[in-house]
Amino acid sequence: MNKEWSELNKTMQSQLKKRDSYEDGKATLFELRGKLADTINSFRNELTREQFSAIPFINADGYHSKTIAYSLWHIFRIEDIVAHTLIAGDEQVFFRGGYQKRIGSPIITTGNELVKQQIADFSEQLDIGELYDYISAVRSETEDILRKLAFDMLKQKVSEEHRAELMSLNVVSPDESAAWLVDYWCGKDIRGLVQMPFSRHWIMHIEACIRIRSKL
Numbered sequence: 202m203n204k205e206w207s208e209l210n211k212t213m214q215s216q217l218k219k220r221d222s223y224e225d226g227k228a229t230l231f232e233l234r235g236k237l238a239d240t241i242n243s244f245r246n247e248l249t250r251e252q253f254s255a256i257p258f259i260n261a262d263g264y265h266s267k268t269i270a271y272s273l274w275h276i277f278r279i280e281d282i283v284a285h286t287l288i289a290g291d292e293q294v295f296f297r298g299g300y301q302k303r304i305g306s307p308i309i310t311t312g313n314e315l316v317k318q319q320i321a322d323f324s325e326q327l328d329i330g331e332l333y334d335y336i337s338a339v340r341s342e343t344e345d346i347l348r349k350l351a352f353d354m355l356k357q358k359v360s361e362e363h364r365a366e367l368m369s370l371n372v373v374s375p376d377e378s379a380a381w382l383v384d385y386w387c388g389k390d391i392r393g394l395v396q397m398p399f400s401r402h403w404i405m406h407i408e409a410c411i412r413i414r415s416k417l
Contacts, residue, residue, distance in 0.1 A: 206404050209233040214396050223352045230400055231344060237403045238340065244269055244410065245333055248417070254324035257416040259317050264409035270324035271312060272406045272413075273332060274304075277339045278311045278372070279382075283398045284343040286367050287359050287386055288350075293372075294338045303331040310372055313379035343399060355392035 209229055216226030244253070253270040264272070278295065285293045295301065301309055305328045308315075315323055364387045367373065373382050386394065 202404060202408060206233060206236065209236070210400055210404060213400065217355070217392055217395065220352050227347055227350075230347070230395070233400060234340065234344070234403065237407055240407055240411070241273065241336065244273075244414065245329070248414065250329060252414075252417050253327075253329055254321055255413070255417055256317075256321045256324075257413060259321070264406050265412040266317075267320050267406075267409065267413075268324040269410045269413055270327050270329065270332065271315070271320045272410050273336060274306070274327065275312045276403055276406050277336050279398050279402065280343055281339045282311070282367070282370075282372050283386060283394050284339070284346050286370065286372075287363050288391060288394060289346050290360075290363055290366070293370075294335065294342055295372075298335070298338060300331065300335045304328050304335060305331070309370075310374045311379060311382065313382065314374035314376035316378075347395065347399070350391070350395075355395075356390050358390050359387040359394075 210233060213226050213229040213233060216222040216229055218226075248269065254268050256266070256268050258265045260266070267275070281293045281295050285291050295309065300306075305326050307323065307326060312320075312323065364383070367383060367387075373379055386398075389397070
């Protein structure tokens, strides 16, 4: 793991545990996300459209077995779902902004159910410019939600109402490779969600993207 990202992530997780350092923890989280976003934006500046859909490690185990386009979709669909459906209890950016049509995606899910050539084929269908618009909107709205999130809310679990809404939206595939996400998310408290989809999850997939880029 990138040492700077790792240290920021470690500091943030420690700060979020204490009321007196909670706001500092948010600031550290936003700093980390800003640095990760710089890397995400570098892909747009450096890669061709074909490279976004390249899958050089198609038979590997690990996050680097995907494409960069898929990885970005996956990071921000998960963030959108968790931030809006499970924490804020409001409408996802994806649906409110009509992003399925805009991006040209054949799916509305996180993409966990896709494998190998399916990932490459999916990636080729995406409008990268619209995908980046979606990324920007999700990041901005998540951070607005986090700014308003009170320390006392961190120990709350996902409500049954929000879980039911998640299930009704069909944004998690029933395939066994994806269905586990529902119990995983709903088994965490709000702090746990902040510490994974909004931070560590970014790091894991962006580092995989860097590995993909280095192979292209």
